[in-house]
Amino acid sequence: MSENLYEPIPMRIVRRYDLVENVRFFQVRPVEIERALTINYKPGQFMMISLFGVGEAPFSISSSPSRPGLLEFGIRKIGVLTEELFKLKENEIIHIRGPYGNGFPIEKMYGYNLIIVAGGLGAVPLRSLLLYALDNRDLFKKIYFLYGARRPNEMLFLREFLELKEREDLECLLTVDKDDTGSWTEKIGVVTELFKYLKDIDPQKTYAAVCGPPVMYRFVIDKLVNLQIPKHQILMTLERRMRCGMGKCGHCVIGSIYTCVDGPVFTYWDVLHMKDLI
Amino acid sequence: MKAYKLKKEYLKEYLKSLEDFGEVWGPIKKGEIDVYEKITDYSLLNLNALRPILPLKKFLIPPKFNTFFYTKDGKYENALKEVKRKIVFGVHPCEIHALLTLDRLYKERYPDYYYLTHRKSTWIIALSCVPDDKCFARSLNTHFVEEGFDLGFTDLEDYYLVWVGSSEGDDLLRHRLDLFDEKITSKDLNRYIEWRKWRDNQYQLNLDLTAMPDIMELSYDLEIWNEIGERCLSCGTCSMICPTCTCFNIADHLGIDDEPGRRERFWDSCMLKIFALVAGGHNFREKRVDRVKLWYTHKLKAFITEFGKPACVGCGRCIANCPVNINVAEITKILKGEEVKK
Amino acid sequence: MDKEKKLKIGFYEFSGCAGDLLTIIHNEDYLLKVWNSAEIISFRLATSKRDEKANLDIAFVEGSITAEEQIEELRKIREKSRILIALGTCASFGGLQSMYSHLGDFSSRFNSIYPHKFTILKPIESKPLESYVKVDYFIPGCPIDFKLFLFNFTRLLRNLPVELPSYPVCIECKWQENNCLLLKKIPCLGPLTRAGCQARCPTHNLPCVGCFGPYEDLNLPSWLKTLQENNIPFKELEKKIRMFFGVKVKEILSKLKNKK
């Protein structure tokens, strides 16, 4: 590895397709194939993706380290860089550096129940955790995956998640606020309504991971607190502006923490006692 | 630490000889202020300079520099291969404390290549100082240093007591050993002790910064912050001049015609509105007051959590430079409910 | 990139000093590169070759609108251009000549200079381009700074949006290691003005006069207060703000009144 941690490495786009409108899936691998297995990361970590001449921004890793060699991202078109990323075709090159961030405290979660609650784009980082847990299924107790989107055509990885419903060792619950297709076979209602399907959970032996739009957090957390899950076992990932990903540029600072190195995964307890976190 | 003596009349000759190692830099007067500049004419060196407007950080992370180039076909090319060695003379203890803080910030946990590269080639010659009405280093215990310099000069009127702080410092000293006097007598010792006592008493500005983290926390929602927020021009001056402020931003520049493109890094300030804006338009610190609060929280509270000491080193730059008189002294006084002179 | 067709660009000027187009012409080291990297459809100051009919990818327009005939001409340029850019402070905010635009006394000012009938043009109060057509981006400066122009010119060639410094002149002023003039109560417009010039005036010990136009997050009340406390009357300070902030002044001052 280069001694310059800011040096991004070239990656080839292997596959890309639209997950939903304006959110695109990117599967990439290092141009230098030997590098492929040297990229180690944890679910919940992110990478800085560069397009030379356009810029650099943080994106959560959506793939799982249990499936090495390829990195996957789900990217929403929202501004300059992302718009340019959307113009790229398969086989073209992007540059990345990382991984960064604390990621989910996986080791601590071994032997626990998992409640994964995703809203909208939040499914991107949580998919990494979900896939990791499923690939290491015996390390965890019960696993719940609750995912809500506004409409069926706004649900990321829909086919993949529908397939997961077949699994016996996972409770996969999908919901939409409104069904405007008429062909939706899953639940209808906001994501918090899925909580009624959670049965016999020992809150002390449970970790919850939440990621979604800001409005979702409060309601979901209320539910989790009601379930009596300890505040430091409720995990959430936060977003801030970032330039370096390494705790240097200062953009993501909140009080005394750097979202990029101390986060982006925080516990509900952190949020409660630190100002301005959300 | 070994010490030597250097007669004052040899100073310029000695410094000039250090050009054999690299560029010699030091404070030079520019109008009413001082700036660290490369010295070509040693008579211009201002030995009484207190706070060059831009602190040492300008050597370690320049205000604006290229991090890398990329060629037309998308190949990465390092932009910082070599840095000329600089020997910076006239660095005061508070600045060295700031340097030690930066070292922790930039050398630990994801070492910063650019910082390290510059740091390695920046050698420091410390110089003792006599505070003015804006220095409050004693309040922060940053008025003396025991490490962080290569050579340390203490001004004892007709000669300097010279401490050797590192192996590089030793090289510097041995370069012209002929100019130095190795014998330290008891008279020298007494003079040094006396000088220290005298110098400690020269601080006119003394701030009680104990419990500042708690005060920051407790004052968070007080109305008084709003008044400060309204006063702030959001000009970013404080972040530019504070020796421990090192936030930066990044921009890509495309090359024209056959030129390579480049990624540029430049100083940024959390006092600017755009600083915490994220894609989609949400701004975590839209209001001026929130930005001012963050700045002071970061200086007076957050760093203590992180490094066990505040980020402020008492250099007085914010006191000297903020056009609307918002600074650490003012803020601590206001928060502690003390009468503030306008 | 090479395989792609060069973008068609045009440079136009209305009322101004030609300083922005000249800034491009005067950067000898880059002039040919600028020339080579696009297809120049019109640049009257530099070449007699021009094609008035061709559609443009980008039109760079300097100067403000000070005659009715210019409105028509500007609309024509707008119609044929995919992207229209206001180049310089006149085009962006109206420039010096818009300093009285709030007074509504154009005809008496005009008649004091041109007491006769004027047939070649119908003069009107100076206004920036945006008052008449949609402007996609602004590159302010009196004149523009070439580095900032080049940065954005290359971005535009790559179909990226224009990006301006999102900080005031003071930031660049500190990079230049200047002592702040406001400390000496010299009415420097640095904190109110968008950066981009490398703080040229303060670097020469002279107050910024605001030629890059307003900075979006300026704190006018506080700036005024500091100087008024030192016996500089509001009228004098207002005059300085009017100098280059053009039609933006109205908006900026109206916020001040709401505050009071």
Add this chain to the structure above:
Amino acid sequence: MKKIKVDLVSRIEGHGNIYIELSNNKLKNIRFEVFEGPRLFETLVLEKTPEEVLNIVCRICAICNVSHRYSAIRALEKIGNIKVPKEITLLRDLAHYGEMLESHSLHLFFLSLPDFLGFPDAVSMAEKFPELVQIGLKIKKFGNSLMEKILGRIMHGENMIIGGFGRYLTLEELSNIKKEAEKLLPEAIKAWEITHDLHYTTFGEESMLFVCLKPPTDEYGFWGDEVLISNGEEYPVEKFYSFIEEKILPYSSAKHSYYQNRPYMVGALARMSLLGERLHNASAEAFKKSYSLSWIRNPLYNNLAQAIEIIFSLEKVISTTEELLKGLSSLKETSLTYQKFNGKAVGSVEAPRGTLFHYYEFKNKKCVKANLIIPTAQNYASIEQHLKTCVCNIIKKFGTKEEEMIKEAEKIIRAYDPCISCSCHIVKTS
């Protein structure tokens, strides 16, 4: 009746059309229509402090912003009764030479020479005459760098203020300037040689009246407080300024200026014809070789006069920096405060394209009246006169060949190096 119109003559500063009316194969009417959206500078400076006046007036024109600033300073220092040391004047002159080099090389190499050599622009000309274009670029760059170093930027640099400068360039910069000028001098001579060998058509020939400022010493130079006229007369600037008569034209936003009912010409050709004998060294040699009696009849020679002034300016840059290297370090940054600022005065310098007059009246440190007389406005009547002669001669020789007419007419207009943005700031008639 036949009407010929060239909309927006290119490669000149500002907006101007040529309009020709023919009837029975005779010229009936010819106009150079000048129109620039008015900016009303004379009202913009009202109520302003002397410093603010300087901020404003340089923005009249980007090509000759130094001349505007310099003229205004000369007027303002007269009003404020402010004397400056010799070195300040030298430094101002140095910036002014920078502008001459920039403006003349822009005009000569990029706007005018393509006409003579048959190209639409300098970039196309570069394919055939790469060296010539390179020389032009180098001289222009050098002129610009002089202004940037002394004044703070290429144009509208604010550093030249009443009483002196906000900041001075370093001795090192100064000696680099000198070296650079010495390097460029042989190239400037080469460019003059090429300009000298061009074919100057004679269609527009017509006797001319020249006007320029008389330098205070017996040297060639670009400012003074007296005006020289080629009929032998001399006046203080204030007086000449009051003699200038102006005629309003319906088709132009600039006026015709006359002196004793005659059109007159200002600019390099006027200066060379009136002061050329005062030159020394290389510029003197060039002048001797080039000067002929056609100069006083044919405006196309303005190009050649500019080529000689480029040599002169470079020579002056060398000698001025030499002198400044001795005295520069004695200067202190200016921060002038004045108690009183009342009165009126005319300040005048030679802009690249001719004599420039700035008139101001101040009461209680505020400007109450301003009036600017600009070179192109003064040349305007003369331009039209030459256009007329030229077209008539062409008809005589070729008949009504439109192409030929337009080509020659444009050549004449460009030779005058008109600066239309400037010309449209015209005198108040009262």
